[in-house]
Amino acid sequence: MTDVATTKQEIRSRVAAARSAGRSVGLVPTMGALHVGHRALLDRSVAENGFTVCSVFVNPTQFGPSEDFERYPRQLEQDRLLCEAAGADVVFAPSPQEMYASDHTTWVNEERLTEGMCGARRPGHFRGVTTVCMKLFHVVVPDRAYFGCKDYQQLKVIQRMVRDLDLPLEIVPVETVRDADGLAVSSRNQYLSADDRVASLALRRGLLAGREAVRGGERSARAVAETVRGEIVGQGRLQVDYIEVVDAETLEPSAPLSGRVVVAAAVYCGDTRLIDNIVIDVESKE
Amino acid sequence: MTDVATTKQEIRSRVAAARSAGRSVGLVPTMGALHVGHRALLDRSVAENGFTVCSVFVNPTQFGPSEDFERYPRQLEQDRLLCEAAGADVVFAPSPQEMYASDHTTWVNEERLTEGMCGARRPGHFRGVTTVCMKLFHVVVPDRAYFGCKDYQQLKVIQRMVRDLDLPLEIVPVETVRDADGLAVSSRNQYLSADDRVASLALRRGLLAGREAVRGGERSARAVAETVRGEIVGQGRLQVDYIEVVDAETLEPSAPLSGRVVVAAAVYCGDTRLIDNIVIDVESKE
Numbered sequence A, B: 001m002t003d004v005a006t007t008k009q010e011i012r013s014r015v016a017a018a019r020s021a022g023r024s025v026g027l028v029p030t031m032g033a034l035h036v037g038h039r040a041l042l043d044r045s046v047a048e049n050g051f052t053v054c055s056v057f058v059n060p061t062q063f064g065p066s067e068d069f070e071r072y073p074r075q076l077e078q079d080r081l082l083c084e085a086a087g088a089d090v091v092f093a094p095s096p097q098e099m100y101a102s103d104h105t106t107w108v109n110e111e112r113l114t115e116g117m118c119g120a121r122r123p124g125h126f127r128g129v130t131t132v133c134m135k136l137f138h139v140v141v142p143d144r145a146y147f148g149c150k151d152y153q154q155l156k157v158i159q160r161m162v163r164d165l166d167l168p169l170e171i172v173p174v175e176t177v178r179d180a181d182g183l184a185v186s187s188r189n190q191y192l193s194a195d196d197r198v199a200s201l202a203l204r205r206g207l208l209a210g211r212e213a214v215r216g217g218e219r220s221a222r223a224v225a226e227t228v229r230g231e232i233v234g235q236g237r238l239q240v241d242y243i244e245v246v247d248a249e250t251l252e253p254s255a256p257l258s259g260r261v262v263v264a265a266a267v268y269c270g271d272t273r274l275i276d277n278i279v280i281d282v283e284s285k286e
Helices: A008-020 A036-048 A076-086 A117-121 A125-140 A152-164 A187-191 A194-215 A221-235 B008-020 B036-048 B076-086 B117-121 B125-140 B152-164 B187-191 B194-215 B221-235
Strands: A003-005 A025-030 A051-056 A090-092 A106-110 A144-148 A170-174 A239-247 A260-269 A272-281 B003-005 B025-030 B051-056 B090-092 B106-110 B144-148 B170-174 B239-247 B260-269 B272-281
Touching: A003 A008, A003 A076, A008 A025, A008 A051, A008 A090, A008 A125, A025 A036, A025 A125, A036 A051, A036 A076, A036 A144, A036 A170, A051 A076, A051 A125, A076 A090, A090 A125, A106 A125, A106 A152, A106 B152, A117 A125, A117 A152, A117 A239, A117 A260, A125 A144, A125 A152, A144 A152, A152 A170, A152 A260, A152 B106, A187 A194, A187 A272, A194 A221, A194 A260, A194 A272, A221 A239, A221 A260, B003 B008, B003 B076, B008 B025, B008 B051, B008 B090, B008 B125, B025 B036, B025 B125, B036 B051, B036 B076, B036 B144, B036 B170, B051 B076, B051 B125, B076 B090, B090 B125, B106 B125, B106 B152, B117 B125, B117 B152, B117 B239, B117 B260, B125 B144, B125 B152, B144 B152, B152 B170, B152 B260, B187 B194, B187 B272, B194 B221, B194 B260, B194 B272, B221 B239, B221 B260
Parallel strands: A003 A090, A025 A051, A025 A144, A051 A090, A144 A170, B003 B090, B025 B051, B025 B144, B051 B090, B144 B170
Antiparallel strands: A106 B106, A239 A260, A260 A272, B239 B260, B260 B272
8 A cells, every 4th residue: 555645744654664675666756647657667766776755746836827826737646556556665745835835945956957948938947847847856865766758857966966066875767668659658648638639649650750850960059950840840730949969968069060969859739738858879970 | 083084975985984884974164273162162072973074165156356265274183172172083184176167057045134234345255155065965955054143134035045045954053252352252353463462352252242232222224333433444554344133033124123143343453354243132111
């Protein structure tokens, strides 16, 4: 039976008991509405740790005022059952009031990797993400924390925060899980109509076309981005929020493209924002 | 024998060994040039913990471009001997390169308590302080960390950071230590000439005069500040950087003065900046 802790004190005492029993601790931080992508994170944590905590917290500080905080799906009992099926030990599902004091005034800011991509389009988003992750890391004190690669920028920002602030834990990246049609699984996919869903596949097709262009010898980031854009807008139903082709570690321009690069894109399908990315090892020209 | 660790890895392994032996860990974070004020912190940590780490790190990120980073006193062997005399177990004295990656981009910001007082006069100062303390807390992972009350704003900012970010440690405030003449001990006092030293006593006299005014029934923050200012500028040799009379917890205006307030001041004696403060319980009028 996987139970739900709702207070910091409760989860701390659960983790302390596991520690006393000599078990290592894995944390899977989520906003709930768990799907097979989260399941992959949980499976990995359960395989690698004696005790797995899945946090379920729709973090208000990472949503902009016009974003979908209110309508973001909340389904704690379903989430608990998925955690139980995965063999996680406890769900940590605090209220916003439990997580944030009413006079909360301290923030963690990564100032460079957050400049472009989602950071540029969602002001304050990453400040909310880094701050809530720091809090969760301090409450749970895990040995390892698991993040999906779908939000590539988030993964890189969290890894940078851990390095810069010397957090004594390991960030474990886990491959993006896709449905059979290639769409990256996301809690926001449940917003999509059947037609939206079909249209959304152009995001992945665009990224694959970008990779083909690089493999075919294209070394201009702009040209690769235009290839991706052509595939996405050709679909007719998607609006491009951004397409960036940048160095996979620094998220800065790579010109000409070399080393390892990431093609990352965000699109709107109606009101629903979807992100995906592809990492490409650029072969040096002989 | 108290030895010196210069790398994060080294101090982590020393602390891990102490933990394995069941010892609790106290941290005294300093910039070195240790004096009897630091000694009071060390004594308290040694009394309360099985293992005491004294960090000695002149943190570049908390100095402004025109401040005294370069001339700040450095005397590691003397510091080591003082730590040894106090019974501390290890000195952690990393280089700036060991502490900060060359592409460090993550900062901790307390955004409210840092607005006035030293925060207003030293842009970026507290960002450097909170960030380096966060790093030290993650490297050493102490049960308790010891801070002097002389830098009252720093103490409050660190306490707020620990609360807001859920750091699993206790901040222990330690009373300001004064020389027999009343001057708060400070590493910067060694910059003072004999005449400067005499002049500097007006800072403490001003704060005491402010307290007398409150005890005498004054409830206007401005009037109390003017009393303090009169004593300091009457001396002739000191320039006032700021004098603030604010709520002791929020550091915000208290009008009329009530509850617990702090009178905090910074003065220049030549190029040397000195700070001091006094906390006053305002008695409600009957």
